[in-house]
Amino acid sequence: MSGMFGFGRPQPSSSEKIAAAEQEMDLITDMFNKLQQACMKKCIPKTYLEGEINKGEGVCIDRCAAKFFDVQLKVSELLQAEAAAKGGAQGGGFGIGGM
């Protein structure tokens, strides 16, 4: 991960740290956006007869979010298992959270 953009900075470790923090923020933002897009699409009908989230839609969103996280975890597990099966799982970077 070092020296990816190693333009002769005085403190490379500083820019690396910032980049890491930035990357984590990106990951979280991206995750949130994906979740929102997915669950709004599945739970909110496009007719807009009302401006509030009704009870059914709210419950749908809650469950959708929970399942989205489940799938995230499941996929990450499966990918890790795959990588492990392919031999010598060298800490494949598919774990979510905690970099």
Added chain:
Amino acid sequence: MDSLTASEQRELQSRMERKQMKEFMGMFSNLVTHCFDSCVDDFTTKSLVQRETGCVSRCVKKFMAGSERIGTRFQEQQAQMMNQPPPGR
């Protein structure tokens, strides 16, 4: 994520602000597309009719409400993940 110096904090901060601006623009254009798609498909008039205006405002309102609710669930999940990191590390 520990120990960024003050100047690093400031750099990160300014990057985040730029990013947030970009995020907002993206969200705005997404929402315009979505509400336009959902509410407008009659082109026998030149400007929005009352029904369409109403639909758009409900669309935006509902998007905000949904966004807030999803945000809450998301935060809960993040907090939970912090407390118990996934096994296999």
